[in-house]
Amino acid sequence: MSVIVITGGSRGIGAATAIECARRGLDVIVTYHTQPAAAAAVVDRIEAAGGRACALPLDVGHVAGFDDFRDAVAQTLERTWQTTMLAGLVNNAGHGLFNPIERVTESQFDDLLGVHLKGPFFLTQSLLPLLGHGASIVNLTSATTRVATAGVAPYAAFKGGLEVLTRYMAKEFGARGIRVNAVSPGPVRTGLGGGLDEAFAAQLASQTALGRVGEPDDVARVIAMLLSDDGAWINAQSVEVAGGYTI
Numbered sequence: 001m002s003v004i005v006i007t008g009g010s011r012g013i014g015a016a017t018a019i020e021c022a023r024r025g026l027d028v029i030v031t032y033h034t035q036p037a038a039a040a041a042v043v044d045r046i047e048a049a050g051g052r053a054c055a056l057p058l059d060v061g062h063v064a065g066f067d068d069f070r071d072a073v074a075q076t077l078e079r080t081w082q083t084t085m086l087a088g089l090v091n092n093a094g095h096g097l098f099n100p101i102e103r104v105t106e107s108q109f110d111d112l113l114g115v116h117l118k119g120p121f122f123l124t125q126s127l128l129p130l131l132g133h134g135a136s137i138v139n140l141t142s143a144t145t146r147v148a149t150a151g152v153a154p155y156a157a158f159k160g161g162l163e164v165l166t167r168y169m170a171k172e173f174g175a176r177g178i179r180v181n182a183v184s185p186g187p188v189r190t191g192l193g194g195g196l197d198e199a200f201a202a203q204l205a206s207q208t209a210l211g212r213v214g215e216p217d218d219v220a221r222v223i224a225m226l227l228s229d230d231g232a233w234i235n236a237q238s239v240e241v242a243g244g245y246t247i
């Protein structure tokens with residue numbers, strides 16, 4: 001039995017990843033921020049299919065809460081799975097903001113920094129004692145680190161920081177047998193940043209070689225592969241999952 005934590009597992013890519021990982025035999029702790037009912041629905045769906053899952057609250061922008069979260073994960077592992085160790089962590093939780101540089105406020109900047117770079121850094125640090133030998137960490141970055149998209153500058157800059165951090169984590173955690181990779185989605189049909197309306201989705205699809213925007217499952221399958229033994233020799237990489245977006 002292997003248990004993983006997926007932050008932001010209540011909706012979108014995180015929820016699809018939880019369901020895909022469970023389908024492949026992993027047990028899952030999903031976290032939610034504002035939508036406990038959505039997280040409970042993901043747990044129900046996994047359990048209805050014969051898997052095991054739990055949901056815990058987490059604000060990735062609140063570093064002071066991470067010790068309590070680690071304790072809650074440890075208690076959940078003991079109570080539900082009679083184990084002390086995690087097999088993986090997906091730093092997925094996040095939100096978007098469309099605002100040109102000239103209008104971004106300091107608090108918007110700090111909020112995005114907290115959720116997309118500082119949060120994954122300190123959450124990973126906090127959960128490190130629970131990550132066993134051979135564990136796999138996947139950090140969700142974004143194709144906006146490669147393709148400049150007007151209106152998402154701080155978001156993209158912090159995702160770029162997370163991509164660099166991925167390589168440093170791989171370097172420092174390798175001695176413990178822990179692999180760390182980044183998955184960099186192109187446009188995906190989720191609720192991020194208010195969601196994609198049809199006109200915007202069509203424009204993004206026209207910029208994509210395969211002619212459509214991504215679905216959460218497209219990304220979930222790649223994350224699940226990186227968490228599995230099929231990805232055992234993939235380390236310190238950033239994998240763009242975008243159907244050929246702006247090439």
Ligand SMILES: NC(=O)c1ccc[n+]([C@@H]2O[C@H](COP(=O)([O-])OP(=O)(O)OC[C@H]3O[C@@H](n4cnc5c(N)ncnc54)[C@H](OP(=O)(O)O)[C@@H]3O)[C@@H](O)[C@H]2O)c1
Pocket residue numbers: 007008009010011012013014031032033034035036038058059060061091092093094095115140141142143184185186187188189190191192193
């Ligand atoms: N969709 C895209 O086009 C796209 C492209 C590139 C990269 N990404 C990245 O992929 C990841 C998942 O995005 P998504 O599209 O699946 O988004 P989504 O559908 O909006 O889901 C976001 C998830 O993150 C959680 N979350 C948001 N703010 C949080 C916070 N402060 N603390 C803890 N959890 C928080 C939400 O929890 P609640 O629902 O419980 O509040 C939800 O589970 C993000 O890191 C995003 O930047 C997405």
